[in-house]
Amino acid sequence: xxxxxxxxxxxxxKPGCAKRFVDAYLAEYAPGARQRGMTLRDVLVSxxxxxDDQVNTITVTWSLPSPQAWWEMTWQGxxxxxxxxxxxxxxxxxxxxxxxxxxxxxxxxxxCDV
Amino acid sequence: xxxxxxxxxxxxxxxxxxxxxxxxxxxxxxxxxxTLPGVRNGGDxxxxxxxxxxxxxxxxxxxxxxxxxxxxxxxxDSVTYRGTLVGPENPDGSVYRALFLRVAPDTPDDVVERFxxxxxxxxxxxxxxxxxxxxxxxxxxxxxxxxxVFSQRFTDLAGLTGPYLMHPIHWAYVDRWFDPECPxxxxxxxxxxxxxxxxx
Numbered sequence: 001x002x003x004x005x006x007x008x009x010x011x012x013x014k015p016g017c018a019k020r021f022v023d024a025y026l027a028e029y030a031p032g033a034r035q036r037g038m039t040l041r042d043v044l045v046s047x048x049x050x051x052d053d054q055v056n057t058i059t060v061t062w063s064l065p066s067p068q069a070w071w072e073m074t075w076q077g078x079x080x081x082x083x084x085x086x087x088x089x090x091x092x093x094x095x096x097x098x099x100x101x102x103x104x105x106x107x108x109x110x111x112c113d114v
Numbered sequence: 115x116x117x118x119x120x121x122x123x124x125x126x127x128x129x130x131x132x133x134x135x136x137x138x139x140x141x142x143x144x145x146x147x148x149t150l151p152g153v154r155n156g157g158d159x160x161x162x163x164x165x166x167x168x169x170x171x172x173x174x175x176x177x178x179x180x181x182x183x184x185x186x187x188x189x190x191d192s193v194t195y196r197g198t199l200v201g202p203e204n205p206d207g208s209v210y211r212a213l214f215l216r217v218a219p220d221t222p223d224d225v226v227e228r229f230x231x232x233x234x235x236x237x238x239x240x241x242x243x244x245x246x247x248x249x250x251x252x253x254x255x256x257x258x259x260x261x262x263v264f265s266q267r268f269t270d271l272a273g274l275t276g277p278y279l280m281h282p283i284h285w286a287y288v289d290r291w292f293d294p295e296c297p298x299x300x301x302x303x304x305x306x307x308x309x310x311x312x313x314x
Contacts, residue, residue, distance in 0.1 A: 005286070067280050074285075074293060084294035099296045101286035112239070114277040 001110040003066040006102045007038060011058040017093035018045060018056035025060065029086055036073040038062040055095050067111065070101065115198045116168040117249070119212050119263055120178070121149075121157030121256075121308050126186035130159050133181035138163060138174060145210060147310035152275065156308025157191065162210065162265070168194075191256030191306055193263050200237070201245025207267035207312060209274055214306035215292075216258040221300045229300060232288050233264055239283040242273025258303040267312065274309060 013021045022043060030040060041061040050056070064070050077083045103111055124130045127148045138144045143164030149156050161178075165171060171194070182190055191214060199205065217226055230248060237243040246266040254260035268274045278284065290296040292305070 067282070067285050070285050071279065074289070074295075078294055084299075087295060097297055099290065099293075101282075103282070103286075108282075111282050114280045 002104065002107050003111065004103065004107070005064050005067060005070050005111075006041070007062040007064065007070075008100045008102055009058075009060040009062075009097065010100070011060070011097040012095040013056050013058060013093055014095050015054055016052040018058060019050045021090060021093045022058060024090055025058075032077075032080075032083065033062065033073075036076045037069050038064055038073055116165040116171060116194065116196055117247075117263075118161070118163040118165075118171065118175075118192065118194050119214075119265065120161040120190060120192040121212070121214070121306055122159040122161070122182065122187055123157045123189035124159060124187045126184075127158045130182070130184075130187065133184075134159065134161055134178065137177040137181040141165070141170070141174060145310070145312065147210075147312075149308050149310050150209070150271065152271075153309060154307045155304055156212075156306050157189070160210070160212065160308050160310040162212065189257070191258075191260070192254070193251045193260050194253045195249035195251050195263055197247050197249040199245040199247045199265075199267070201267070205245035205267050206269060207244040208270050208314075209268040209309055210312050211266050211268060211274055211309035212306070213264040214254075214256075214258070214260045214308075215262050215264070215301045216303045217261045218300050218302050219259075225298075225300065229291050229298075230262070232291065233262075236283055236288055237266065240273075240278050240281050242269045242277045243267070244269060256306075260306075268309075271309075 011021065039062060041063050044059040046057045064073060122130055131146055131148060134146045141163050145162040147160055149158055149160050193214060217229065234248050237246045244267045248262065248264045250262055251260050290298045292301045293299055
């Protein structure tokens with residue numbers, strides 16, 4: 001069984017904002033996230049067109065080796081005001097967003113057996 | 115039940131424990147103990163008092179205030195609230211834990227209710243919680259204007275530091291309310307996470 005967990009950012013960008021959001025995410029947010037122990041799995045854009053008159057949905061998936069690593073990641077990020085500030089700064093480009101934490105289906109029973 | 119939970123920051127924990135125990139003499143449901151290693155912002159002494167109602171509280175409070183009126187006490191966080199433990203009549207457990215938190219004041223009522231429902235769901239998934247209580251605070255003192263207190267009895271210390279933290283219900287579901295990276299973030303002040311041993 002793997003203990004790997006995934007952090008999934010799902011961001012619906014305002015029309016015309018998808019490209020600049022992805023660029024900022026990769027240039028400004030991702031380096032700190034890596035330092036906190038996250039590994040970037042993929043950045044998906046739906047539909048794969050940089051719309052200027054429609055919303056796009058950006059789905060970014062990170063992985064961490066275990067729930068313990070997730071806690072260590074978030075314990076590093078929370079006291080750092082620049083992390084929350086980054087999300088506040090890109091707020092004007094975002095129509096809606098969510099952050100979820102997930103695991104592979106075959107790992108669910110093991111992760112719940114603590 | 116009318117409840118009082120107090121977290122005392124002090125370097126003179128033995129003296130403070132003794133003074134508080136003397137001050138609450140006659141209160142049938144009184145837990146006063148040094149906190150255990152691992153608390154965060156949780157103080158050095160934890161006190162929990164349970165009363166049938168709030169009639170006796172002013173008299174007891176005056177004695178407690180006097181006991182804590184010493185330079186050895188550097189900070190006190192305290193909450194009063196109502197409600198009873200959810201669980202068996204005589205729950206097992208060797209560790210009592212209290213979480214003080216403040217929901218941001220601009221949070222809509224329906225969001226607060228969803229948050230409370232999520233917290234209340236947590237004990238269903240963490241088998242090491244033997245009893246619990248989630249209450250809105252009536253009166254708060256300390257570094258924040260605390261709005262909620264979430265208390266639990268745990269089977270043992272390992273049950274708090276292991277399954278409680280490591281179950282996905284915590285890190286993949288409930289914690290989003292406390293996480294500045296999540297849009298649901300409403301608990302913005304630093305929480306008090308405190309725990310102590312229960313008497314045998």
